[in-house]
Amino acid sequence: MDVNQYIAGQWQKLDGREALPLLNPANGLEIAKVPVATTADLDLALSAAADALPGWRRTSPIERGSYLRRAASLIRERQEEIAQLLTLEQGKIIADARAEVLAAADLLDWFAEEARRSYGRLMPSRAPGWRQSVIQEPVGIVAAFSPWNFPATAPMRKIAGSLAAGCTCIIKPSEETPLTAQALTQALHDSGLPRGVLNVVYGVPSMISTYLLDSPEVRKLSFTGPTSVGKHLGELAAKRSIRTTMELGGHAPVLVFDDVDVDAVAELAARNKYRNAGQVCVSPTRFYVQESAFDRFTEKFTETARALTIGDGSNETVQMGPLANDRRITTMERLITQATDSGAKLALGGARIKNAGFFWQPSILTDVSDDAAAMNEEPFGPLAVISPFENTDQAIEKANRLSYGLAAYAFTKDADRIVQIGDEVEAGAIGLNTYAIISAETPFGGLKDSGHGSEGGIEGLQSYLATKFVSQSPAQF
Structure with missing residues (x-):
């Protein structure tokens, strides 16, 4: 060839x-x-x-x-x-x-x-x-x-x-x-x-x-x-x-409020997180979930991720393929090891799949401190971080914490909250109750770094x- x-x-x-x-x-x-x-x-x-x-x-x-x-x-x-x-x-x-x-x-x-x-x-x-x-x-x-x-x-x-x-x-x-x-x-x-x-x-x-x-x-x-x-x-x-x-680069936040169908939002979130093995510049990565919905969201997200079929992408039944190169394997190892060594909990995955190629397990971290590399550096791989929040203002503050501003997402039925998020979240593209933010006819670009x-x-x-x-x-x- x-x-x-x-x-x-x-x-x-x-x-x-x-x-x-x-x-x-x-x-x-x-x-x-x-x-x-x-x-x-x-x-x-x-x-x-x-x-x-x-x-x-x-x-x-x-x-x-x-x-x-x-x-x-x-x-x-x-x-x-x-x-x-x-x-x-x-x-x-x-x-x-x-x-x-x-x-x-x-x-x-x-x-x-x-x-x-x-x-x-x-x-x-x-x-x-x-x-x-x-x-x-x-x-x-x-x-x-x-x-x-x-x-x-x-x-x-x-x-x-x-x-x-x-x-x-x-x-x-x-x-x-x-x-x-x-x-x-x-x-x-x-x-x-x-x-x-x-x-x-x-x-x-x-x-x-x-x-x-x-x-x-x-x-x-x-x-x-x-x-x-x-x-x-x-x-x-x-x-x-x-x-x-x-x-x-990006490090897209996702704000999930307790007025939504938590199971449906969690399943949709997991499927979008692991699309292209997380190697997407607008990949949802930092999931901030309202406290009352946190446990249920994490459970359903983990259940969905665990059920994914992983293998050669040319197989029609596969749902997540390999990472594109061995550099991504090294990054996954470093981010997850550093987070867990600092007290984070590994809810799922965290290891290379032991077969030929560059496969990595769908991985989930909780209880991750804000100073962990996984919370500040774009993972560009199948790694999700799930954290709780109390109210809308705190959620927006967490979303805007980083110097990145490429994409952000939020899921809520509250009309006033939707307007506030659209006005106050710092990102070039914002998906409100959707992950569909890119098409030929729409502008795509970032803010800040x-x-x-x-x-x-x-x-x-x-x-x-x-x-x-x-x-x-x-x-x-």
Whole structure:
């Protein structure tokens, strides 16, 4: 199985380049080699993107959208093939992989249509004969970096948004999930996308990011990943005043009040917690439950988690697959050991499943102190922390305690409380009586250390557009 880079409309094979192993997380076995981009590769990508930019930005939004819609149709036709690749390299269950592939196609369709509405405006002038207009135009070449946990939708948000806006794009998907990105790129290639509009490279993240962001050709950075890396890339971008969109880490709180059906909310909570083995930036993790409902919620949550079927995600009956890499195993071990050594109770799990691959038991901690690492560091794995609270104000205070502000959730029937939570909880996306907070047509982004800017929705297109004001006076000369 080959992994190739895509530069200037051509597939670039390994051809003697340094390579990284691509592992199947369900068994730890190597399935392919991933090429490491050289500076020559990056120069070629920059040159191709620069050459393609003038023609692509002059291409009408309707025509740009036609390429994206054709690619979306191809992705839907190839759904099963792409989903199988996604599960093979990332580990999530096949049902979720299929849904993610369709969501990637939806992103293309959304941005294809939204590009038609990249409106400017005419402004009333102060004197007769003057014309004052505001124009939205592509910002330029985009350098984009996407993570491994959503190999289809994470890169597609950046590709679809930037291309729809009239930008050209150089994207580095994760080296741990290149097959999905390659399949999506093939669909765009097969749609007839002009050469150089999209370029896909892999390799050493620090080298690629530094090289691209140092280039005078790059005018926009879009990054999804850890907060620490995002801050570093932000510093590099600031040196050249490059515009940025950052979707960074989270540690999502969930507020559960005693006026709900506790069993139903607990079961829903557990199923969403262990989706993709907890490797979701908006994964519910810190569960704050009103004292009178705490014991029942914890019991039902634990019962649901214990019943999950764990195994290779390609098996249709499996409900939770492996972690994506051995780094997540190390993190789970550290967070749980540190918490229990400090007095926390392990209600479920807490250990690696002793078989091939990177499997970890669904795990639950209670009685965890606020200074424990598990309460302050994004676990990005199948770990839930459940704690009680007394009243609404205390719950909101607990939810806002961290510097993260990506996602938050709350479950209550009280209308006044719903309004208060929507107003006072500090997060870029809030789910009230739902965990459904992301779709192609809605903005997604964080507050505080969880980043800035939005992907998806009309905001996702605007982030790739620059505003230009044109003031025209009557001819006088």
